[in-house]
Amino acid sequence: MDYFSHFKIWVLTLSLIFQSVYGFYLPGSYPHKYNVGEALSVKVNSITSIDTEMPFSYYSLPFCQPQDGVKDSAENLGELLMGDRIENSPYRFKMHVNESEIFLCRTEPLSADNYKLLKKRIDEMYQVNLILDNLPAIRYTRKESYLLRWTGYPVGIKVQDTYYVFNHLKFTVLVHKYEEANVARVMGTGDAAEVIPTIGNEGSDIPGYMVVGFEVVPCNFMHNVQSVKNSKMYDKYPSPIKCDPTTVAMPIKENEPIVFTYEVTFEESDIKWPSRWDAYLKMEGSKVHWFSIMNSLMVITFLAGIVLVIFLRTVRRDLTRYEELDKEAQAQMNEELSGWKLVVGDVFRAPTNASLLCVMVGDGVQILGMAVVTILFAALGFMSPASRGTLITGMLIFYMILGIAAGYVAVRLWRTIGCGDHKRWISVSWRAACFFPGIAFFILTILNFLLWGSHSTGAIPFSLFVILILLWFCISVPLTLIGGLWGKGTPY
Numbered sequence: 001m002d003y004f005s006h007f008k009i010w011v012l013t014l015s016l017i018f019q020s021v022y023g024f025y026l027p028g029s030y031p032h033k034y035n036v037g038e039a040l041s042v043k044v045n046s047i048t049s050i051d052t053e054m055p056f057s058y059y060s061l062p063f064c065q066p067q068d069g070v071k072d073s074a075e076n077l078g079e080l081l082m083g084d085r086i087e088n089s090p091y092r093f094k095m096h097v098n099e100s101e102i103f104l105c106r107t108e109p110l111s112a113d114n115y116k117l118l119k120k121r122i123d124e125m126y127q128v129n130l131i132l133d134n135l136p137a138i139r140y141t142r143k144e145s146y147l148l149r150w151t152g153y154p155v156g157i158k159v160q161d162t163y164y165v166f167n168h169l170k171f172t173v174l175v176h177k178y179e180e181a182n183v184a185r186v187m188g189t190g191d192a193a194e195v196i197p198t199i200g201n202e203g204s205d206i207p208g209y210m211v212v213g214f215e216v217v218p219c220n221f222m223h224n225v226q227s228v229k230n231s232k233m234y235d236k237y238p239s240p241i242k243c244d245p246t247t248v249a250m251p252i253k254e255n256e257p258i259v260f261t262y263e264v265t266f267e268e269s270d271i272k273w274p275s276r277w278d279a280y281l282k283m284e285g286s287k288v289h290w291f292s293i294m295n296s297l298m299v300i301t302f303l304a305g306i307v308l309v310i311f312l313r314t315v316r317r318d319l320t321r322y323e324e325l326d327k328e329a330q331a332q333m334n335e336e337l338s339g340w341k342l343v344v345g346d347v348f349r350a351p352t353n354a355s356l357l358c359v360m361v362g363d364g365v366q367i368l369g370m371a372v373v374t375i376l377f378a379a380l381g382f383m384s385p386a387s388r389g390t391l392i393t394g395m396l397i398f399y400m401i402l403g404i405a406a407g408y409v410a411v412r413l414w415r416t417i418g419c420g421d422h423k424r425w426i427s428v429s430w431r432a433a434c435f436f437p438g439i440a441f442f443i444l445t446i447l448n449f450l451l452w453g454s455h456s457t458g459a460i461p462f463s464l465f466v467i468l469i470l471l472w473f474c475i476s477v478p479l480t481l482i483g484g485l486w487g488k489g490t491p492y
């Protein structure tokens with residue numbers, strides 16, 4: 001983290017505050033028109049693995065770097081918290097211009113460390129995640145007669161103990177013709193002219209396109225390392241490149257450079273701009289999610305059943321013992337005093353650690369409320385996956401605001417239980433404000449040290465840590481105290 005990145009995180013914080021004040025800004029939420037020939041640049045996100053769940057920066061591997069240096073382009077705090085690290089990449093296209101055999105770079109000869117690292121990342125099934133105009137790259141694979149859809153493509157592949165890096169990428173960009181009328185309907189507002197930058201009358205004649213799909217086919221091609229010795233980035237590769245995803249040709253070797261190339265074709269598509277995200281929402285993965293949701297529901301029901309049975313047995317055993325103990329007293333009791341009324345004294349007794357109970361109930365309400373409000377907003381489409389990071393940003397904001405509910409519920413319950421003097425409401429609200437964030441902070445710090453140690457992009461930068469603490473202290477804590485004051489009501 002250099003000085004600039006720290007500065008950037010503070011700017012993102014300011015934008016978080018403005019976002020919460022002026023409503024949500026959705027990045028990529030209205031169409032961008034590209035004129036024919038206009039530059040399109042691909043961004044890279046962290047490389048990820050479903051195997052290790054630990055994201056790393058794309059440039060931690062020996063890939064080609066952009067000519068003007070690697071730059072961060074995070075848009076909100078949520079992205080950083082999710083471990084996304086979006087950076088620029090050397091891949092760039094010209095709108096509606098097909099290009100083939102573009103030479104990207106010849107890396108330095110692989111050092112022993114880099115060679116080992118590449119093999120490790122391939123073994124761990126790491127994926128490269130590319131983004132064009134806010135759309136993640138999609139890859140299709142054929143399994144028997146099914147077409148499977150994936151985001152990202154693997155770093156490489158291991159075939160019979162030999163490692164291959166995908167060194168040639170075949171991009172397909174789906175585009176849709178830009179029409180003013182089309183866009184006005186997309187925005188659904190009368191004042192579309194205000195929102196969309198107007199290009200002017202003469203501008204309308206130039207055909208413009210919107211990006212509605214981004215596909216990638218990774219290939220391994222036998223490059224001639226010597227032939228590109230003097231080539232520069234974006235020069236034409238001297239011989240034709242045939243991209244065949246079913247075969248591999250060029251293994252990685254220590255002390256040998258890797259050559260990277262790519263090609264791009266533009267295809268006009270019927271997909272309209274508003275539905276360009278449909279493909280991602282209909283991923284094969286969603287079926288798996290339903291399955292795992294059902295799975296966890298069943299596990300929860302099963303566990304709850306066990307707890308219930310144990311609980312019932314305990315209560316019943318206690319009751320029988322109780323009945324045996326004072327059989328004589330029972331004889332004198334009238335018929336009404338039976339069943340649960342026997343345990344009335346226990347049920348309405350204040351628990352030994354009343355303030356902890358109040359604090360936990362208050363924090364529980366806060367977290368539950370955050371979940372409900374977030375899901376509600378997500379269902380209304382405010383936090384679509386098209387705007388990376390807004391889900392987490394939204395959760396943060398709702399959590400902070402709902403501090404008021406935590407304070408209110410905790411103090412209210414404290415009053416209801418009625419133990420101790422009601423003047424201690426301040427201490428109860430303080431504890432409600434610190435309890436869950438304290439635990440979360442403790443766990444996060446430990447996890448973060450582990451991630452820092454492994455240089456994963458999942459680690460939260462130090463300045464972000466400071467900001468989270470400041471936000472908590474300046475917004476969440478005061479709101480919890482206000483909630484507590486409100487819950488206290490008038491002293492009785």
Ligand SMILES: *[C@@H]1O[C@H](CO)[C@@H](O)[C@H](O)[C@H]1NC(C)=O
Binds near residue numbers: 097098265266267
């Ligand atoms: C680019 O290539 C695709 C596929 O071959 C073709 O359909 C399309 O018309 C080409 N576009 C241009 C601008 O040449």
